[in-house]
Amino acid sequence: MRRGRPKLLSLLLLLLLLLGPPTTAVMEDPTFPHLGESLQPPPRACPPRCSCPRADTVDCDGLDLRVFPHNITREAQQLSLQNNQLQELPYNELSRLSSLRTLNLHNNRISSEGLPDEAFESLTQLQHIYVAHNKLSVAPQFLPRSLRVADLAANQVTEIFPLTFGEKPELRSVYLHNNQLNNAGLPSNAFHGSEAITTLSLSNNQLSYLPPSLPPSLERLHLQNNLISKVPRGALSRQTQLRELYLQHNQLTDSGLDATTFSKLHHLEYLDLSHNQLAAVPAGLPRTLAVLHLGRNRIQQVEAARLHGARGLRYLLLQHNQLGAAGLPAGALRPLRGLHTLHVYGNRLERVPLALPRRLQSLVLPHNRVAALGARDLAAMPGLAELNLAYNRLASACMHHRAFRPLRALRSLDLAGNLLTRLPTGLPTGLHTLRLQHNQLRTLEPEPLAGLEQLRELSLAHNRLRVGDIEPGTWHELRALQVLDLSHNDLSFVPPDLPEALEELHLQNNRISYVGPEAFLSTPSLRVLFLRANKLHMTSIAPEAFLGLPHLRMVDTMGNPEQVLIQLPPTAPHQPRARGP
Incomplete structure (x- = not known):
């Protein structure tokens, strides 16, 4: 028996040699799930508490962060850090993010000291930067050439540098409003080489004259709320696209313009030159x-x-000036044949x-001294749709009974706050709105x-x-009337025979x-009834x-001597609200 064992082992060894070793392909099949491995892709690297909805997006909005977050992927293209407590941007962290296209730092506490001069050197693909509502005292000396939108509004910026916004061929919009910029802090070459800027906001600063050398490509220029007293000659000669x-x-x-x-x-x-x-x-x-706003000046x-x-x-706004009896001479506006709205x-x-x-459609004249209205005063405006003569000095005796007859297109007439003792006559039949509150009306006739x-x-x-x-019969022909306001009169009960279409009735502050x-x-x-007071x-x-x-839907009875009991119809589809004390 012992002599046969070596022969058996020899046969087994020969058999293994004939079959050959196990194939490497089977042992190293990459599709085979090995022990401890998962079919799911590895999780994305994302800073703690932040969200990363896509591989190129990191959102750390509103987390009260005081330190720039670590572990931001190098592939990030969109980074939002707005609404935090950041005071500085570490160069080492920011320089890693060379793929960034949008950087949102809005509403933090970043100062100029916390923003290194070289902070944005590595961000060669950055297109949008938002640093509004921080504590910058000067603008960054350098922003990437690739920039399209730059928002530095609502800081304390007093100085801009030539390469802050200069040499940016793709730059479209610059927002610098609500800062402390004066003309000395805005160099003449601030926008040199940035010939594509269409929107520039410099409002709410301390500029004393319109800055020279503005981009010729501008379409929108905001300079309101400054100290500008002069527009230098030629300052707007190149902005032909504005x-x-x-x-x-x-x-x-007047001396500041020519x-x-x-x-x-x-x-x-x-063009807004108001105030x-x-x-x-x-x-x-x-x-x-098309629109000229000259309100609140000293135009006589x-x-x-x-x-x-x-x-x-199309729109001429002259409200709150000093236009007197000869302020608008006959025919002064005649060249404006397409004028739609006049506010005076x-x-x-x-x-x-x-x-x-003749094509005027809206004439707004309240708070003047108009005391009379002649038969032909309105005849030249047959297309007028809105006429506002509220709070003048019009009396019924000085208002011609045919004054409104030519206004066949009139839809809204406001005569509130005058001295009328009776309803005006000859009203256009197409009227939709008639306001006669705050007069001295004592009678209503059909x-x-x-x-x-x-x-x-x-x-x-x-x-x-x-x-x-x-x-x-006063209300008899008012078949479409939906809102009637009779409040603040001397009514002792609800007037009878009110219009059938009425939906809202104001009877408050009567007797x-x-x-x-x-x-x-x-x-x-x-639908709505006011009986308060x-x-x-x-x-x-x-x-x-x-x-x-x-x-x-509602009955308002507040402000009466006692709480009023209201019995509502039980078959009403919606139970109305009864308001009382």
Whole structure:
């Protein structure tokens, strides 16, 4: 038996040699799940508490971070660190992120000392940088050439350097508003080599004159809320693509502008010069101008020659100037054939300006001294849709009964705050809104309201109306009326026969002491009813008063002597709210 064992081992060894060793491919199959391995991809590296929704995005917004986060992937293209407590940017961490395209540092506590000069040298692909609402006292000396948008607003910046925004061929938008920049801190070559900038915001700074050498590619320039008293000659001669120019809230006078200031701006559409010290309309306005805002200046008269070039003007705003009786001479606005809206409220005009452009659609004249309205004063504006003469000195005796008849397109008429004792006559039948509050109306008659079948809103608040002074049939033809305001009068009960389409009725601050069961029979569409501050007591409203009002949503009875009990119709689809003390 012992002699046969070596032969058996020899046979086994020969068999193994014939079969050969195990194949390497089977042992090292990369698709085979080895022990301890997972089929899931490895987790992305992401700083603690931050979120990384994509491989190139790191979002650390609003985490109260005080230290720049570690473990930010080198592949990051979008990094948001806004709304934190960061005071500095470590160069070693930032220089690793050479793939960054967007860096958002908005609303931190970063100072210029915490921002190294070389901080952005390695960010050669950066396109958007947001450092608004920090504590920078000077701008970074260097920003990447690849930049498209730079936002340094709401800091304390007093100085810009040539390579902060210069030599940036792709730069489109620069935001520097709400800083402390004066002209000395803005070098003449601040935008040299950046010929694609379309938006520049320098508002709310300390500039005393319009900066020279602005990019010729500008389309929007914000310079409001500075100390600008002068636009140097030729300062805007190269900005021929400018469409919007904001110069309001400065210290501009007539001597700070000349006839060439705006003459080269062949694409200008919006010019805001309000809240300055101008005594005249500027000369040399371009033909393309659509909106001219001159409110709150010291303009005493408008000369037609100054507007001759601005024939494309659509909106002219002259509110709160010093325009007197001769402030708008007849025909002064005649060159503006396409004028749509004229605002002259808050002046000293004594009559409606004559010979206004025929295509005018909105004339806003409240808070002047207009005391009379003649038969032909409005005849030159057949297309007028909105007329506001509120808070003037118009009396019924000085208002011609045909004054409004030519205004066939009129939809809104505001005569509030005048001295009217009766309703105006000859009102256009297409009116939608009529405001007569704060007058001295003592009576309402059917005739002035006849034919107003499209009227939707009528305000008669703050007058001296009593129910007995409202003649029968007054509301008869107001078939479309939805809102009626009779508040602050001397009504002792709900006026009868109110319009059927009425949805909102204001009766607050009257002397109503009782609401009978038939008070609202004529108004089945009523939704909102105001009865506050009357003389109603606990049982002053009849239980049946609101029957037949399925759409009623609110009844306001606050401010009455007692809490008012309101019985609502049980079949109402939505239970209305009853407001009481």
